[in-house]
Every structure is written in C-alpha cells, then in structure tokens.
Amino acid sequence: MHQVRENLTKSPFRAFDIIVYLSLAALVAAAFVFLSPKAEGKTVEVLIRGEIVLKYDLSDGSASFDGSFVRKISGDEFVVTTEKGYNVVKMDRQAGTAFVSESDCCGGECKNMRLEKGSIICVPHSLVVRYGGEELAPKVG
Amino acid sequence: MLVIMKTNGRVRARNTIKIACVALALISIFAFGFGCSEKKVVGAKYLGSFLSSDVYLYLAEEVPSSRYDELETTCAELIAEYERVFSVAKENGELNAFNRVESGEKFEISKRLDALFTLSRELYEKTDGAFDPTVYPLVDLYGFSYRFDGAYSPVYPFDRSRDGEVLPLPEQKFVSAFASLANLSAIERTEEDGRVFLKKTLFVDVDGVTYQQQADMSSVAKGALADDLRAVIDGHSVKNYYLSLGTSSLYLGNNNGEPWGVQIVDPKSSERLALCEIPLESVSVSTSGTYEKSYYVGGRKIHHVIDAATGESAKTDILSVAVVGENGAYCDGLSTALIAMGFDRAKEFIKKTSGYSFVFVLEDGRVFSDLAVKPINADYEFLNF
Numbered sequence: 001m002h003q004v005r006e007n008l009t010k011s012p013f014r015a016f017d018i019i020v021y022l023s024l025a026a027l028v029a030a031a032f033v034f035l036s037p038k039a040e041g042k043t044v045e046v047l048i049r050g051e052i053v054l055k056y057d058l059s060d061g062s063a064s065f066d067g068s069f070v071r072k073i074s075g076d077e078f079v080v081t082t083e084k085g086y087n088v089v090k091m092d093r094q095a096g097t098a099f100v101s102e103s104d105c106c107g108g109e110c111k112n113m114r115l116e117k118g119s120i121i122c123v124p125h126s127l128v129v130r131y132g133g134e135e136l137a138p139k140v141g
Numbered sequence: 142m143l144v145i146m147k148t149n150g151r152v153r154a155r156n157t158i159k160i161a162c163v164a165l166a167l168i169s170i171f172a173f174g175f176g177c178s179e180k181k182v183v184g185a186k187y188l189g190s191f192l193s194s195d196v197y198l199y200l201a202e203e204v205p206s207s208r209y210d211e212l213e214t215t216c217a218e219l220i221a222e223y224e225r226v227f228s229v230a231k232e233n234g235e236l237n238a239f240n241r242v243e244s245g246e247k248f249e250i251s252k253r254l255d256a257l258f259t260l261s262r263e264l265y266e267k268t269d270g271a272f273d274p275t276v277y278p279l280v281d282l283y284g285f286s287y288r289f290d291g292a293y294s295p296v297y298p299f300d301r302s303r304d305g306e307v308l309p310l311p312e313q314k315f316v317s318a319f320a321s322l323a324n325l326s327a328i329e330r331t332e333e334d335g336r337v338f339l340k341k342t343l344f345v346d347v348d349g350v351t352y353q354q355q356a357d358m359s360s361v362a363k364g365a366l367a368d369d370l371r372a373v374i375d376g377h378s379v380k381n382y383y384l385s386l387g388t389s390s391l392y393l394g395n396n397n398g399e400p401w402g403v404q405i406v407d408p409k410s411s412e413r414l415a416l417c418e419i420p421l422e423s424v425s426v427s428t429s430g431t432y433e434k435s436y437y438v439g440g441r442k443i444h445h446v447i448d449a450a451t452g453e454s455a456k457t458d459i460l461s462v463a464v465v466g467e468n469g470a471y472c473d474g475l476s477t478a479l480i481a482m483g484f485d486r487a488k489e490f491i492k493k494t495s496g497y498s499f500v501f502v503l504e505d506g507r508v509f510s511d512l513a514v515k516p517i518n519a520d521y522e523f524l525n526f
Binding site (some may be wrong): 017020021024025027028047051121124126128130137138139140141 | 155159162163166199383385388389390391393401402403404405406407408413414415416418426427428430461463515517518519
C-alpha cells in the first residue's frame with residue numbers, strides 16, 4: 001500500500017524520461033536542419049547594359065568579374081566604371097544583400113538603395129544590381 | 142484494488158506516451174531523411190527545339206525531380222508534336238505536306254493545325270491582311286526561309302546566288318506572281334463528319350512553271366506552343382517560372398510574389414544588350430523586328446516582314462515591337478502584323494484592340510509604350526502613348 005501511495009504521488013514523468021524526450025526532440029531538430037535540402041548559394045550580379053560584369057557569391061564571398069569594368073577594392077566592395085562614370089557596389093554577406101555605396105551619377109537615386117526585391121538600377125550609368133545565381137532574367141527581342 | 146488499478150493505468154499511460162514520442166521522432170527523422178533527400182530541380186532547363194528556336198523553362202522554385210521529369214517528358218512530347226505539325230522544312234511535317242498540295246485538292250488537317258489556321262484567319266481579317274501566313278513564297282524568294290539557314294545553293298528558277306551576305310533582288314515577275322498567291326482568304330476550310338479540310342484555290346504560272354500557295358505559321362506557332370506548354374506546367378503545380386522560346390516569345394508565370402523584370406533587347410545592339418525593363422507576370426510577350434533577319438541592297442533594307450499587298454519587304458518605321466497579353470499565339474501574330482503596318486497605322490489599330498499592351502521601338506530612337514517601362518539604355522527617348 002505504501003508503494004502504491006508512493007507511485008500515486010510521483011509525477012508521471014521521471015527525470016530520465018524528460019532527458020530522453022529532450023534528446024529525441026534535439027535529434028528531430030538536427031534532422032530538420034541537416035537533412036533539409038539546401039537552397040543554392042545566393043549570388044549578386046552587376047550588369048552594364050544587360051551584360052553581367054560581376055558575379056558575387058553571398059554564401060562564400062567568392063567573386064568573378066570583368067576586369068575592364070570592375071575593380072575590387074576590398075573583399076566585399078567593388079567599383080564598377082564605365083565611360084559614363086562609376087558606382088561602388090558593396091556586398092553585405094551577413095544581411096544577404098548588396099547596395100551602391102557611392103556613385104558619381106547625376107541622379108543619385110541608386111546610392112544606398114539596398115538590394116531586397118527586384119533590382120537596383122542606375123539609369124545614367126546603365127547599371128543594374130540584382131540577385132542572380134543563374135541566368136533568370138527573361139529577355140526578349 | 143482500485144488504487145492498484147489506477148497506478149497500473151498511469152504507468153501504462155506513461156509508457157504509451159514514451160513509445161508514441163519515440164515513434165514520432167523516428168518517423169520525423171526518416172521523413173526528413175528520405176523526403177528531403179529527393180533531388181530538387183531549379184533554374185534554367187532546356188526543353189527542346191521548335192522551328193530552330195531553343196525552348197527553355199526557367200524554374201524560380203524548387204521542384205522535386207520526380208515531378209520535374211514527368212513535366213519535362215510531357216513538354217518534350219508537345220514540342221515534338223508541334224514541330225511535326227508546323228515545320229515547313231521537315232518532309233514528314235503536316236504543313237510541309239500541305240504546302241506541296243496542288244490547288245483544288247482537299248487536304249485533311251489535324252485539330253492542332255486547324256486551331257492555328259482559324260486564329261490566323263481571325264488575325265488576317267482583323268489586321269486587313271497585314272498578318273498573312275501565305276506570304277511564305279515571298280519570304281523564301283527574298284532569302285529568309287529555312288533554305289537559307291546554313292549552306293544555300295540555288296535550286297528553283299527564281300533563286301539567285303548570294304553575293305557575300307547579300308542576296309540580289311528577285312526579278313519583278315516573281316515578286317508579282319508570288320504576291321498574287323499571298324491571300325489567306327483564298328484557302329477554303331471545310332468540315333465533313335468532324336474532319337477538317339483545307340483547299341487552295343490559287344496558283345500562278347511563270348515561264349511555264351506552276352507555283353502553288355504555301356503557308357508558314359511560324360509567326361503564331363511559337364506563341365501557341367508557349368500557351369500549351371504553360372498549361373502543362375501549370376498542371377504540374379509549378380507556379381514560379383517563365384518560358385522562353387527562342388529570342389522572340391516568352392510566357393511569364395509567377396516569381397514568388399514579385400513581377401519578372403522582362404528586358405526588351407535593343408534592336409540596334411548586335412550583342413543583344415537591354416533597352417529597357419518591364420515588370421510583368423502571368424502574361425505572354427512576343428516581339429518582332431526588322432533587325433532580326435535583314436540585309437541591304439543598294440542602300441535599301443530588305444527584311445523578312447513582307448507586305449502582302451506589294452510583295453516587298455514592308456516599308457516601316459518600326460524597328461521592333463513587343464506585344465504583351467494573355468494569349469501567346471495572338472501576341473505572336475500581332476507583333477508581325479504591327480511591323481508590317483508601320484507606326485501610324487499600328488497606332489490606329491491598337492486603339493481598337495483591348496487586353497494587349499505594346500512597346501514600339503522606332504527607327505528614329507523613340508520608344509512608345511503603354512506599360513511602366515524602366516529605361517536602361519539612355520540613348521533612346523522613352524514616351525507613353
């Protein structure tokens with residue numbers, strides 16, 4: 001009877017049970033994180049008159065660019081120069097975005113625009129900054 | 142006894158919950174492991190070739206490869222079927238066979254060809270003949286048919302040898318003769334017991350050689366194919382994508398809540414640089430232009446858009462036009478017709494057309510549109526209608 005009374009007053013879950021449940025939950029969470037398919041690394045592309053002159057991979061900071069238009073200032077900052085002027089494009093890997101930090105264009109609207117949706121366009125310099133990765137921009141004509 | 146039963150019950154409940162949690166965890170792990178390990182497909186995918194134009198599907202969402210494989214197979218079959226029906230080059234093609242039939246002979250056609258023939262008749266009438274697939278003999282006469290892709294040598298009495306990139310102008314007797322064949326309304330359509338027949342009623346003799354009417358539907362077929370491919374893709378629950386057929390036809394699906402930034406190519410750019418960008422989604426776009434296929438003879442521009450009334454390259458001030466709307470085949474056909482009309486007549490025509498939008502690029506550097514266009518090339522002047 002004493003044993004029964006003890007059992008009745010005990011909590012339904014012992015400490016060991018809780019440890020097991022938490023471990024299982026952690027295992028499930030780990031499965032979600034490591035087994036979920038990874039999206040491709042996001043890239044930022046810079047185009048002059050529709051042609052890609054700079055490709056920057058936000059996942060690892062690697063870049064490929066056309067040296068006749070683009071010069072690397074630092075690991076994540078590039079100056080893009082044409083006969084019409086220059087734009088400095090800065091990549092923000094942490095935020096997964098990019099922006100034009102400096103430009104001598106007459107309009108100035110491109111400066112400090114952050115790449116979030118669509119693209120940053122500097123019309124006087126015929127420059128476009130957009131998310132890429134693969135050639136996804138539809139073109140016709 | 143009651144207490145013991147209650148105790149045993151609580152122990153059983155606890156054990157049941159433990160087992161359930163372990164089972165759920167294992168199921169979840171396996172589900173993530175196997176479910177997520179299926180490869181996903183995203184990005185640019187080649188679907189096939191139609192009338193020498195590559196067809197690409199650009200996926201903007203990840204599609205499980207099993208679903209994509211099925212979609213790709215169905216699209217490839219559809220493209221092959223379109224090629225069989227509409228290619229004027231392939232000898233086993235339906236339109237090729239029709240083009241070889243003589244005047245007065247009834248020729249049975251498939252539903253697919255009938256659908257585009259009917260659409261072509263509608264466009265022909267709406268545009269007062271500016272759109273006419275039966276200009277094909279003239280297209281060939283001026284050197285813009287498939288016979289001139291790659292190696293070419295004269296075969297027919299009206300053929301000329303090339304002088305470099307230039308084909309000398311044809312003799313006027315052939316221009317006049319083939320212009321007399323350019324009349325879509327002269328092809329009769331009849332139905333018998335659910336079967337559809339076409340019959341040519343025109344032919345012409347030049348120097349003892351008889352020439353028949355011939356049709357080329359390439360100026361509507363790409364748009365029509367885009368419409369049918371879209372139905373297949375939508376039927377596979379893919380929403381975020383766009384289709385491109387060569388350089389002249391697009392269908393834009395969704396783009397994850399944002400419009401696609403469609404670039405219109407600068408017709409004066411040999412590197413196909415962008416002229417402007419238009420935000421679009423869930424819509425078809427087709428372009429036509431005089432820059433695509435052209436050459437100069439004695440300072441005169443000869444291009445592939447033929448004026449059926451004169452039998453010559455249409456005298457037009459439009460370098461290129463993009464037509465945006467719901468029906469891809471209609472956009473496709475309209476874009477060719479508008480070039481043939483020239484800008485003044487085109488402006489009057491589009492006033493009577495609803496449900497479609499336009500971007501005209503003129504020879505003088507002006508760009509007219511009724512869409513929200515983002516200029517990219519500042520050398521052009523962008524204006525609204």
